[in-house]
Amino acid sequence: MSGEQKWRYFEMLIACGFKEIEVAFPSASQTEFDFVRRLIETPGTVPDDVFIQVLTPCREELIKRTVDSVRGAKNAIVHLYNATSPCFRQVVFNNTKEETIELAVRCAKLVRHLTKDTDPDTNWSFEYSPETFSATELDFAVEICEAVKAVWEPTEDNPIIFNLPATVEMSTPNVYADQIEYFCTHISEREKVCISLHPHNDRGCATAAAELAQMGGADRVEGVLFGNGERTGNVDIVTLALNLYSQGIRPGLEFSNLAGIMRLYTECTNLPIHPRHPYAGELVFTAFSGSHQDAIKKGFAVQRARTDGIWDMPYLPIDPKDIGMTYEAVIRVNSQSGKGGVSWIMQEKFDLNLPRRLQIAFSRIVQTLAEVKGQELTAQEIIDAFTKEYLSPTATFHFGNKEYSVNTAPSVTTFEGVIVHKGVEKALKGTGNGPVSALIDAVGRYSGIQLDVRELVEHAIGKGKDTRAAAYIEVTAAGHGEKGFWGVGIDEDTVIPFRTTDLISSLPLI
Numbered sequence: 001m002s003g004e005q006k007w008r009y010f011e012m013l014i015a016c017g018f019k020e021i022e023v024a025f026p027s028a029s030q031t032e033f034d035f036v037r038r039l040i041e042t043p044g045t046v047p048d049d050v051f052i053q054v055l056t057p058c059r060e061e062l063i064k065r066t067v068d069s070v071r072g073a074k075n076a077i078v079h080l081y082n083a084t085s086p087c088f089r090q091v092v093f094n095n096t097k098e099e100t101i102e103l104a105v106r107c108a109k110l111v112r113h114l115t116k117d118t119d120p121d122t123n124w125s126f127e128y129s130p131e132t133f134s135a136t137e138l139d140f141a142v143e144i145c146e147a148v149k150a151v152w153e154p155t156e157d158n159p160i161i162f163n164l165p166a167t168v169e170m171s172t173p174n175v176y177a178d179q180i181e182y183f184c185t186h187i188s189e190r191e192k193v194c195i196s197l198h199p200h201n202d203r204g205c206a207t208a209a210a211e212l213a214q215m216g217g218a219d220r221v222e223g224v225l226f227g228n229g230e231r232t233g234n235v236d237i238v239t240l241a242l243n244l245y246s247q248g249i250r251p252g253l254e255f256s257n258l259a260g261i262m263r264l265y266t267e268c269t270n271l272p273i274h275p276r277h278p279y280a281g282e283l284v285f286t287a288f289s290g291s292h293q294d295a296i297k298k299g300f301a302v303q304r305a306r307t308d309g310i311w312d313m314p315y316l317p318i319d320p321k322d323i324g325m326t327y328e329a330v331i332r333v334n335s336q337s338g339k340g341g342v343s344w345i346m347q348e349k350f351d352l353n354l355p356r357r358l359q360i361a362f363s364r365i366v367q368t369l370a371e372v373k374g375q376e377l378t379a380q381e382i383i384d385a386f387t388k389e390y391l392s393p394t395a396t397f398h399f400g401n402k403e404y405s406v407n408t409a410p411s412v413t414t415f416e417g418v419i420v421h422k423g424v425e426k427a428l429k430g431t432g433n434g435p436v437s438a439l440i441d442a443v444g445r446y447s448g449i450q451l452d453v454r455e456l457v458e459h460a461i462g463k464g465k466d467t468r469a470a471a472y473i474e475v476t477a478a479g480h481g482e483k484g485f486w487g488v489g490i491d492e493d494t495v496i497p498f499r500t501t502d503l504i505s506s507l508p509l510i
Contacts, residue, residue, distance in 0.1 A: 290338025
């Protein structure tokens with residue numbers, strides 16, 4: 001990242017609530033060094049309760065450059081490391097165990113001399129990493145850390161941080177957790193030591209390794225946003241934090257605007273976030289499967305009626321709104337989707353609560369459309385298909401411009417009106433025990449087809465003066481077995497919603 005990108009990134013981390021931030025590898029480049037100086041020399045940038053951390057290997061000239069970069073900070077952590085595993089001792093450095101310890105001790109003394117011993121104006125903390133810890137003999141890892149601890153002389157109020165990296169993830173998470181537990185129980189003066197984790201993700205198990213190792217006794221985790229880092233990346237702090245949140249534990253970090261954090265992250269790092277990334281991915285709260293959608297739709301109906309504040313939803317471990325997401329993408333429709341997903345879209349986007357059998361009938365239409373298009377359907381494409389099928393039917397007859405009447409007597413209701421069938425006006429008249437049955441009787445007398453109402457459902461759309469009515473009617477017809485035919489109407493008239501919407505004219509029977 002450039003200096004400006006790092007600046008924006010640092011401000012975001014502060015807003016998230018981080019209290020210890022490794023800001024640079026100052027000896028690596030002038031950009032890194034200058035960034036640290038800018039943080040320190042710009043008043044109000046680093047809050048008084050935040051430690052900035054700088055990283056240096058065990059090389060004297062690099063240590064001096066690193067300490068120079070952070071001089072004048074209110075709170076600073078100097079993070080020193082050298083590799084300790086047999087592979088690195090023998091292949092990379094050609095050092096014995098004794099030479100490896102001597103290097104760490106000599107550099108630890110230099111760090112102390114340049115900081116605590118000669119510069120009391122900064123609140124200094126020390127961190128040491130036996131790099132490649134997960135591949136190091138455990139007794140040797142303890143031995144070299146004991147030697148460094150003796151130099152730095154930590155206290156309970158200012159403990160030493162021993163950072164124990166899975167520099168390369170070598171084994172299953174439980175093995176890393178066992179290594180951490182061994183270290184925690186064998187290091188002396190445990191009350192003066194903060195055990196820190198630094199899991200990499202070579203085996204894709206960094207999150208599990210961090211969680212198990214915390215159970216093994218660790219106090220601290222070093223990680224990154226969204227798993228960024230060398231090779232396969234470091235452990236994702238966002239995932240760790242929201243895993244805690246999903247269990248009812250507040251992680252102390254502010255991720256209520258996760259979408260904004262993601263945008264800034266991608267702008268600064270030029271790295272994408274995978275659509276299936278835990279919590280943050282575009283698709284992680286999205287269900288395409290019909291059975292999933294049906295469960296989520298039912299879950300929302302129950303959730304909205306809850307009064308205990310508990311979130312208990314199928315397929316959604318946390319409420320997307322808690323991290324700044326909306327419910328817009330919870331259910332999306334493609335050829336895998338069923339009635340639950342389609343009816344969710346119709347209800348959430350268009351306030352149309354389709355009866356169950358209409359859900360089934362319309363979902364078949366939507367599924368066919370998705371298969372033809374070979375892609376996900378938008379909400380607009382779904383409502384367009386609904387309008388074409390049910391609200392703008394190409395019927396062979398329709399009611400003419402003349403008024404028709406519904407007269408309700410104590411025992412019988414009469415319907416009278418005029419239809420236009422194949423361009424010719426025809427008068428209709430029918431009777432029944434209500435307006436709908438009278439209309440059905442009139443159409444049946446004219447067409448010669450016996451119609452029976454299987455279901456009639458009405459509901460309001462909207463509230464107040466803008467309220468409209470929706471009506472759904474399903475009929476069966478003689479000669480068509482149990483097959484149902486649906487008509488749908490939406491109208492301003494909330495008393496007789498089918499009056500001007502021609503429900504029956506949408507039935508493909510005549």
